[in-house]
Amino acid sequence: MSDLDCGQDAVIIGGGFYGAAIAVYLAKQRGFKRVVLVEREGALMQRASYNNQARVHNGYHYPRSFTTAFRSRINLPRFVQDWPDVVRQDFTKLYAIARRNSKVTAKQFQRFCQEIGAELQPADPALRALFEPRLIEEVFLVQEYAFDTTKLAGWAEQELKESGVQIRYNTRVTEISKGTQAPLEVVTQAQNGVKELLSCRYVFNCTYSGLNQFKGDFSGVRSGLKQEITEMALMQMPDSLHGLGVTVMDGPFFSMMPFPARGLHTLSHVRYTPHLNWNDEQGIDPYEKLGQYERDSRVDRMVRDVGRYIPAVFEAKHIDSLFEVKTVLVKNEGDDGRPILFERHQDLPGCYSILGGKIDNIYDVLEKLDVEILSAGPFTNMQEK
Ligand SMILES: Cc1cc2nc3c(=O)[nH]c(=O)nc-3n(C[C@H](O)[C@H](O)[C@H](O)COP(=O)(O)OP(=O)(O)OC[C@H]3O[C@@H](n4cnc5c(N)ncnc54)[C@H](O)[C@@H]3O)c2cc1C
Structure with a gap:
């Protein structure tokens, strides 16, 4: 049994609101020191987290889904409290x-x-x-x-910088596989074609529309x-x-x-x-x-x-x-409900896929992560004799 340096504690795929907020959570709340965030665009929050209706839901929209409506009622006041400068109430x-x-x-x-x-x-x-x-x-x-999507992106940029999260822009993750030196390996490809292999303990797949688009050992989400x-x-x-x-x-x-x-x-x-x-x-x-x-x-x-x-x-x-x-x-x-998708991949231990149906669902995701046992730092290889 030996301790291995497994490269990164976590690789976050996707620099939308979810990827950014989860990276900040891991660094600030869970003590992860080595977090890399990989984003295919040239900046944070350019995709669904920008191109949406900017509504902070308060339940009204979901008369056919009581759970989504009720969760929105709980999450809205928290969102307003946590992002007061991002939320517009003056209409x-x-x-x-x-x-x-x-x-x-x-x-x-x-x-x-x-x-x-x-x-x-x-x-x-x-x-x-x-x-x-x-x-x-x-x-x-x-x-x-x-909510103001540009201000939310400004928040993400600032927090990621403060948390020491490394960001690779204009870079796509193409493969997620089981690793040899670490539990997981991720292959990235930059816009200029340069490939990189990142070894890590955890992968958080926060790619929203791109959730299933990986090669390697990744077999897709169940939902x-x-x-x-x-x-x-x-x-x-x-x-x-x-x-x-x-x-x-x-x-x-x-x-x-x-x-x-x-x-x-x-x-x-x-x-x-x-x-x-x-x-x-x-x-x-x-x-x-x-x-x-x-x-x-x-x-x-x-x-x-x-x-x-x-x-x-x-x-x-x-x-x-x-x-x-x-x-x-x-x-x-x-029913138009918008619950989160939170999947732990059994065949790729340490890999999670996460999709938030709406912005304020971030609290539902963080509650799930709060009860996950996640450990950063050197990885103890139990298989090695
Ligand atoms: C038309 C529309 C209207 C909406 N209206 C509302 C609303 O009013 N209120 C509300 O709360 N929610 C709304 N939503 C939902 C909300 O936008 C999403 O819940 C939220 O933005 C999801 O955030 P995300 O970070 O998961 O996704 P995204 O912001 O899309 O982030 C995913 C990121 O992953 C990157 N990526 C993808 N594949 C890869 C890869 N292989 N490698 C590297 N990077 C990759 C993408 O470039 C992207 O930046 C709406 C969505 C849409 C599309």
């Missing part, structure tokens, strides 16, 4: 209930909010007047916030994943909608949310935001698929439909569109 947030084709009535929505303890008030007449009353049954004023190419239009709203966020429930409707990182609003529509979807499998790289996608905007169709409910939207100006791959668990397709 009015409305949830409206459609009269037709809605899976929830205004009464049912009220009851659901009561059950999860989420505050809800009827909106005042000036706000109601923005909506077409023949299509909208009720409008509620709620408490829901937005089924669905990939979806999504478009969120970035709009400059007219004055009457400027300080507002609106979500219409619950069915083939839409949301508009402030997007603080650009000083604009995102507009998303249940029918037009998803452009293309497929069941995830090893070998179909979602990033490549998005790279090859033609990205024809559907903003005209979004605005045409949204304008029937909120006529002022016809005055909004389309500035840009955010295209991204959204990754969800197949099991939640029906």
Whole structure:
């Protein structure tokens, strides 16, 4: 039996919010000294952690998934407390209930909010007047916030630096395997083609859409994943909608949310935001698929439909569109729930795959990690005689 220097304590794959927050947690809370984070982009948080609707969920969005709604109620106050400079609270947030084709009535929505303890008030007449009353049954004023993705990335950069985490940008992990000198080995490939082998004790696969795209001994995650190419239009709203966020429930409707990182609003529509979807499998790289996608905007169709409910939207100006791959668990397709995926790979001891369905789920991940026995430092090779 001998102690081996196994290179790194941990390799984190993916510099989105999850990879960054987990790297910081390992360094600061668990005493890991040698942590390397590998990110295929040239900076942190360029993918889903930037290209999203920036909503700090507070439960309202999930009348069909009580667990997700309830967890959001618990996680929102913690998120606001931990990232006060990142969270924007200075806008009015409305949830409206459609009269037709809605899976929830205004009464049912009220009851659901009561059950999860989420505050809800009827909106005042000036706000109601923005909506077409023949299509909208009720409008509620709620408490829901937005986060600034650029500020969150700034936080991650600062914390990783302070924690001494090494970052390899423009570098992709291509293989994860069992090691000879250490429990695990990871092969990286930089943009210029240079390959590197990193030996380590633990691997945290935080690649969101790329979760299954590794060669070597990695056999993929057990949970089924669905990939979806999504478009969120970035709009400059007219004055009457400027300080507002609106979500219409619950069915083939839409949301508009402030997007603080650009000083604009995102507009998303249940029918037009998803452009293309497929069941995830090893070998179909979602990033490549998005790279090859033609990205024809559907903003005209979004605005045409949204304008029937909120006529002022016809005055909004389309500035840009955010295209991204959204990754969800197949099991939640029906209820829209967004639990975490947290898998310990039995065939690759020390390797974890993690996906947070939304930003505030980070607390659910950290709770799971808190009860994991993780040890940094030299690795005792029990097999050696
Ligand atoms: C359209 C859309 C709207 C959303 N709206 C909201 C919302 O309003 N509120 C909310 O809370 N959540 C929302 N989400 C979900 C939220 O964005 C995600 O839960 C969160 O960003 C996931 O963070 P992450 O770090 O796991 O993923 P990412 O930020 O995507 O990070 C993964 C990183 O891994 C890197 N990577 C991938 N493969 C490799 C590899 N082989 N080697 C090296 N690096 C690799 C990628 O470049 C990327 O930077 C939305 C998501 C989408 C797509």
